[in-house]
Structure formats: structure tokens, C-alpha cells
Amino acid sequence: MAENKRNTNKNTPQTAIPEIGRLQPQARELEEAVLGALMLEKDAYSMVSEILKPECFYEKAHELIYAAIVDLALSQRPVDMLTVTEQLKKRGDLETVGGAFYISQLTSKVASSAHIEYHARIIAQKYLARELISFTAMIQGKAFDETIDVEDLMQEAEGKLFEISQRNVKKDVTQINPIIKDAIELLQKAALQTEGLSGLRTGFDGLDKITAGWQNSDLIIIAARPAMGKTAFVLSMAKNMAVSFNLPVALFSLEMSNVQLVNRLIVNVCEIPGEKIKSGQLAPYEWEQLDFKIKELYDAPIYVDDTPSLSVFELRTKARRLVREHGIKCIIIDYLQLMNASGMNFGSREQEVSTISRSLKGLAKELNIPIIALSQLNRGVEARQGVEGKRPQLADLRESGAIEQDADMVCFIHRPEYYKITEDERGNSLVGLAEIIIAKHRNGAVGDVRLRFKSEFAKFMNVDEDVPVQEFTSSMAINGSDTPLPIAPKAPDFLTSVNKNEMPF
Structure with a gap:
């Protein structure tokens, strides 16, 4: 009966993964907050552009909205509720995302962009988690296939994991003072060498x-x-x-x-x-x-x-x-x-x-x-x-x-x-x-x-x-x-x- 109850439950979200019965990692409210902040603050995009890509958004509508924002930013046009609505209309995606009304709702759900970078990093982490889940599911499925050579599968797994890791490698900028200190230490070390080698x-x-x-x-x-x-x-x-x-x-x-x-x-x-x-x-x-x-x-x-x-x-x-x-x-x-x-x-x-x-x-x-x-x-x-x-x-x-x-x-x-x-x-x-x-x-x-x-x-x-x-x-x-x-x-x-x-x- 438990099986029948689970299958007939109308409240079961469609985003559940059948194999493990869990929801994929996601942060819908944070996605809404970030998109709203991007349309309110003119400098907000520069704070998240290196952290987020359109595919980082779980909701398809949010992915399309962010893609429109990226288009505007790259062409150095202002990003606000009206310009985003117009850009979505040009792309043919306005009705898909829920129309101009949904865009206006996003801007009403956030007061400022004060925490936008922190929120963006959480969204990126959720995306990375989904990528890893998809990756492991793919490897698991192929591991059960006896026609696939295990050595080849290991090579493929390494390659895919490397792609995922490289896609998310980011290094923060460093103020120059500690770098100067490192450079001086190397200089002093070289000076102590009779051959002058560093x-x-x-x-x-x-x-x-x-x-x-x-x-x-x-x-x-x-x-x-x-x-x-x-x-x-x-x-x-x-x-x-x-x-x-x-x-x-x-x-x-x-x-x-x-x-x-x-x-x-x-x-x-x-x-x-x-x-x-x-x-x-x-x-x-x-x-x-x-x-x-x-x-x-x-x-x-x-x-x-x-x-x-x-x-x-x-x-x-x-x-x-x-x-x-x-x-x-x-x-x-x-x-x-x-x-x-x-x-x-x-x-x-x-x-x-x-x-x-x-x-x-x-x-x-x-x-x-x-x-x-x-x-x-x-x-x-x-x-x-x-x-x-x-x-x-x-x-x-x-x-x-x-x-x-x-x-x-x-x-x-x-x-x-x-x-x-x-x-x-x-x-x-x-x-x-x-x-x-x-x-x-x-x-x-x-x-x-x-x-x-x-x-x-x-x-x-x-x-x-x-x-x-x-x-x-x-x-x-x-x-x-x-x-x-x-x-x-x-x-x-x-x-x-x-x-x-x-x-x-």
C-alpha cells in the first residue's frame, strides 16, 4: 500500500529523482532574490558575472531571465525590469517565463543587492551539486553495462570530473602587499646562493x-x-x-x-x-x-x-x-x-x-x-x-x-x-x-x-x-x-x- 500511496500522491514534486527519491539541490528563493537584485542595482551584475552562468539556475524561467540580463550587460545596455522584459520579448521567451507580471514580481521580492554575491555562490554550489549527481548517475549506469570496458569508463569518468572541476575553478584577487613579501623572500633566497640562482x-x-x-x-x-x-x-x-x-x-x-x-x-x-x-x-x-x-x-x-x-x-x-x-x-x-x-x-x-x-x-x-x-x-x-x-x-x-x-x-x-x-x-x-x-x-x-x-x-x-x-x-x-x-x-x-x-x- 505504501508503494501505491507514493505513486498516487499528487503532491510529489516532479523534480524528484526516481532512483534515489530525493529532490535535486536547488535554491528557488535565492534565484528570485538574485534576479530581482540584478534588475534593481546597476552594478549588481559585475558582482556575480564570474560566479553565475545561465545554466546555474535550476528553474528554466530563471535561466532564461538571467540569459537576457547577460545579453544586456554584454551589449552595455542598462539592466532593469523594462529592459529585461523587452529583451525577453526579442528572444521569444517572455511568455515562457511567465510574462511581464512575473518579472515585476521578482523586483518586489528584494529590497537591495547587499547580499547578492553570497546568494550567487549558494546558487553556484547547488548547480555544482546537481552536476555531480548527474555525473555519478551516468557513471553508475555505465558501470552496470557489461559491454563497456571498465578501464575506458574510468578514463571517461576522470575526464568528465575534470571538466566539472575546471568549470568551477575560481581564484579571488589578492592585494599586492603579501605578493611583494613573497617576491622579496625569493630575492633574498637567491642572494644567499653563491651562484645567484633562485x-x-x-x-x-x-x-x-x-x-x-x-x-x-x-x-x-x-x-x-x-x-x-x-x-x-x-x-x-x-x-x-x-x-x-x-x-x-x-x-x-x-x-x-x-x-x-x-x-x-x-x-x-x-x-x-x-x-x-x-x-x-x-x-x-x-x-x-x-x-x-x-x-x-x-x-x-x-x-x-x-x-x-x-x-x-x-x-x-x-x-x-x-x-x-x-x-x-x-x-x-x-x-x-x-x-x-x-x-x-x-x-x-x-x-x-x-x-x-x-x-x-x-x-x-x-x-x-x-x-x-x-x-x-x-x-x-x-x-x-x-x-x-x-x-x-x-x-x-x-x-x-x-x-x-x-x-x-x-x-x-x-x-x-x-x-x-x-x-x-x-x-x-x-x-x-x-x-x-x-x-x-x-x-x-x-x-x-x-x-x-x-x-x-x-x-x-x-x-x-x-x-x-x-x-x-x-x-x-x-x-x-x-x-x-x-x-x-x-x-x-x-x-x-x-x-x-x-x-x-
């Missing part, structure tokens, strides 16, 4: 001098054509930051597995050719060299994630946790074009890349750390002729001009030797040299920095840092001969000084 050191002296270190909240794009050494560059930098300066760094590798990435780090640190690390065919002195140098990597604050096809929403979740739990100071992504924004609809790949780059910039600001994203360049570089023609340009950034727009800094890696250019215009050798071209620097100077690149070790270093690797007498000084010794088939016993079970390769 940001994170990379270990590349020339680059640090131009940039003053990677700055918090910056999105830094490092771009190059394939085979230029993008991954080698950021791995060399990550090693410098984590090992030399004890700065926690997170590496998101969408292209390589964790083991492949760590093998590259081992090649970089131990200066043993990569093909030998892959095959394990090391000479005895190389095993000793490995044993001696790999200790630098143990306990280094480097955190690696090799999730393939990482979405920008997954990255946000993981990055927040890394900063909270491990105090990460810098995030590196290899590389941007392999990311996606699953769960959101885009007309083109360019629009998706734009969303990704914009989200990365937003994340850098939110976490207040630099985010470094590698990026591919298009083939325009290959088509150009001459020494200068091979130098990358901002127009060469692949898939989206938004990358250039969103980035605080864009750096290119250029190795003239790759294009068989072995001398500069002055006849100086370019063999083994790489240029880091700072093409965009929102908060500083642009310029070029030369580094040395040791291709056999996938390693970048300062030009004046090319010191021969320490020679180990146990293997290289036998009878004064430099003749290579036979390749050892396995690691010698002295490698037990490092726990073999923890070796990352």
Missing part, C-alpha cells in the same frame, strides 16, 4: 646562468627531432639534480619501461656503453667500474613511472601524491605527444594536445613546481637547407601552437654533427657538441648554451667537464699494457658489495 639547479652551468634555475610553477618544453638526445638530456639533468643536489625528481616515461630508463641512467652514470649494459658482456674492469659508480644511484630521490598512454588526469593524481608523500621538486614527462586526455571529446588531435599543455601549466601552478615536458618537432627542420636552416624554430613544434603559448620556456636541443655539420662559421669544431637553444623565455633572456654530448654514454655535460673516466689499476695497468682484457661471462665476486637482488637491470 630556482632548481640543473648542473649545466651555462643553462643555469641564463634561467637562474628552473622556476617554480613554470612549464618548460624541451623539444627536438628524433635522435637528438631528448631523453639523454633530461636523464643527465635528473641525475645531476637528484644525485648532486639531492632534489627529489619524478620521471614519467611513456616511451620506455622503467628498466630501460634505469639502464640508460646506469650507462650515463657508470659511463659504460649501452650495448654492453644490454648484453651483460662487460670486461672485468667494467664490472669494477659499475660496482664503484652505481652506488651514486642507490637511495637517489628519483621516482620513475612507466604507465603507457598516460592521461593528463592520471598524471594530476599521481603528481599530487608524489609531492605530498615524497616532496617532489620537479616533474619530467617523456614525452608530451604520447599523453592523452581520455574521457573528453575533441574535434582534432590539436585540440587534445592544447588541453594537455594547458593542464600541465595548470598543474605546475597548482603544485608550485617546475614541470618539464619533452616534445617532438615536425619534419620541417629536415626539409630546410644550410647550417641555420637546421636550427629548430618555434614554428616546428609538433601538433599544436598551444604548446608554445602555454609554455613559460621552450628549449630546443640541436646537434649540428647529426646533420654532418662539423665546423661553425669560424672553423671551430662542432664534433661532440650540442646546443641548447632557449627560444622562448617568458620571464628572462633567450640564448644558446653549448654542452658536450657523449653519444656512447647518452650523456650531456658541461663543455669543460669532459674529464676521462677514472682508470682502475686492477684491470688496465697489467704490465703497463692497455690491451683490453677478455670479456667476462659473468659478474665477478666483488660485485657482491652491492646487493644483486636490488640491481635494476
Whole structure:
């Protein structure tokens, strides 16, 4: 009987949600008060324009009235009972909202706009609650559908939730005094540094001098054509930051597995050719060299994630946790074009890349750390002729001009030797040299920095840092001969000084 009574109750509002039997969050009286205040006070719209959109209103009539008010405000016409009535008439919505009589009733229900901003925020909160209810109901319905892949559904859920959160992100303005205080503190901190750096050191002296270190909240794009050494560059930098300066760094590798990435780090640190690390065919002195140098990597604050096809929403979740739990100071992504924004609809790949780059910039600001994203360049570089023609340009950034727009800094890696250019215009050798071209620097100077690149070790270093690797007498000084010794088939016993079970390769 209870069921029949509930179904036949004439007083049951039509706005009830059948699945849960509750009314949707709403604030009809506040909607009326806000609309009335907007038509009474000429400056009222400026107080709520950033808080409310027409769809925030629960009542359809109120949504149409507010849309008419927005039209008037955007065309810089006065907003009052008469002009709103006339605008609704032009839109063909006057009778739908209840006619001129209903408009006059709204103005009679409020005395002033004194609390209009507070009321508007409540309306916006109710709208957000309705959006979340609709979102969860949609996800719940799809979760019961066994034909839908759960992983795809999770990606879609993340995307939709991100859209809702971004739609409602608002930040109040700040009076300048506390900002001045923060700026002075940063200035004093930089002054205490002997190098005069205010940001994170990379270990590349020339680059640090131009940039003053990677700055918090910056999105830094490092771009190059394939085979230029993008991954080698950021791995060399990550090693410098984590090992030399004890700065926690997170590496998101969408292209390589964790083991492949760590093998590259081992090649970089131990200066043993990569093909030998892959095959394990090391000479005895190389095993000793490995044993001696790999200790630098143990306990280094480097955190690696090799999730393939990482979405920008997954990255946000993981990055927040890394900063909270491990105090990460810098995030590196290899590389941007392999990311996606699953769960959101885009007309083109360019629009998706734009969303990704914009989200990365937003994340850098939110976490207040630099985010470094590698990026591919298009083939325009290959088509150009001459020494200068091979130098990358901002127009060469692949898939989206938004990358250039969103980035605080864009750096290119250029190795003239790759294009068989072995001398500069002055006849100086370019063999083994790489240029880091700072093409965009929102908060500083642009310029070029030369580094040395040791291709056999996938390693970048300062030009004046090319010191021969320490020679180990146990293997290289036998009878004064430099003749290579036979390749050892396995690691010698002295490698037990490092726990073999923890070796990352």
C-alpha cells in the first residue's frame, strides 16, 4: 500500500529523482532574490558575472531571465525590469517565463543587492551539486553495462570530473602587499646562493646562468627531432639534480619501461656503453667500474613511472601524491605527444594536445613546481637547407601552437654533427657538441648554451667537464699494457658489495 500511496500522491514534486527519491539541490528563493537584485542595482551584475552562468539556475524561467540580463550587460545596455522584459520579448521567451507580471514580481521580492554575491555562490554550489549527481548517475549506469570496458569508463569518468572541476575553478584577487613579501623572500633566497640562482639547479652551468634555475610553477618544453638526445638530456639533468643536489625528481616515461630508463641512467652514470649494459658482456674492469659508480644511484630521490598512454588526469593524481608523500621538486614527462586526455571529446588531435599543455601549466601552478615536458618537432627542420636552416624554430613544434603559448620556456636541443655539420662559421669544431637553444623565455633572456654530448654514454655535460673516466689499476695497468682484457661471462665476486637482488637491470 505504501508503494501505491507514493505513486498516487499528487503532491510529489516532479523534480524528484526516481532512483534515489530525493529532490535535486536547488535554491528557488535565492534565484528570485538574485534576479530581482540584478534588475534593481546597476552594478549588481559585475558582482556575480564570474560566479553565475545561465545554466546555474535550476528553474528554466530563471535561466532564461538571467540569459537576457547577460545579453544586456554584454551589449552595455542598462539592466532593469523594462529592459529585461523587452529583451525577453526579442528572444521569444517572455511568455515562457511567465510574462511581464512575473518579472515585476521578482523586483518586489528584494529590497537591495547587499547580499547578492553570497546568494550567487549558494546558487553556484547547488548547480555544482546537481552536476555531480548527474555525473555519478551516468557513471553508475555505465558501470552496470557489461559491454563497456571498465578501464575506458574510468578514463571517461576522470575526464568528465575534470571538466566539472575546471568549470568551477575560481581564484579571488589578492592585494599586492603579501605578493611583494613573497617576491622579496625569493630575492633574498637567491642572494644567499653563491651562484645567484633562485630556482632548481640543473648542473649545466651555462643553462643555469641564463634561467637562474628552473622556476617554480613554470612549464618548460624541451623539444627536438628524433635522435637528438631528448631523453639523454633530461636523464643527465635528473641525475645531476637528484644525485648532486639531492632534489627529489619524478620521471614519467611513456616511451620506455622503467628498466630501460634505469639502464640508460646506469650507462650515463657508470659511463659504460649501452650495448654492453644490454648484453651483460662487460670486461672485468667494467664490472669494477659499475660496482664503484652505481652506488651514486642507490637511495637517489628519483621516482620513475612507466604507465603507457598516460592521461593528463592520471598524471594530476599521481603528481599530487608524489609531492605530498615524497616532496617532489620537479616533474619530467617523456614525452608530451604520447599523453592523452581520455574521457573528453575533441574535434582534432590539436585540440587534445592544447588541453594537455594547458593542464600541465595548470598543474605546475597548482603544485608550485617546475614541470618539464619533452616534445617532438615536425619534419620541417629536415626539409630546410644550410647550417641555420637546421636550427629548430618555434614554428616546428609538433601538433599544436598551444604548446608554445602555454609554455613559460621552450628549449630546443640541436646537434649540428647529426646533420654532418662539423665546423661553425669560424672553423671551430662542432664534433661532440650540442646546443641548447632557449627560444622562448617568458620571464628572462633567450640564448644558446653549448654542452658536450657523449653519444656512447647518452650523456650531456658541461663543455669543460669532459674529464676521462677514472682508470682502475686492477684491470688496465697489467704490465703497463692497455690491451683490453677478455670479456667476462659473468659478474665477478666483488660485485657482491652491492646487493644483486636490488640491481635494476
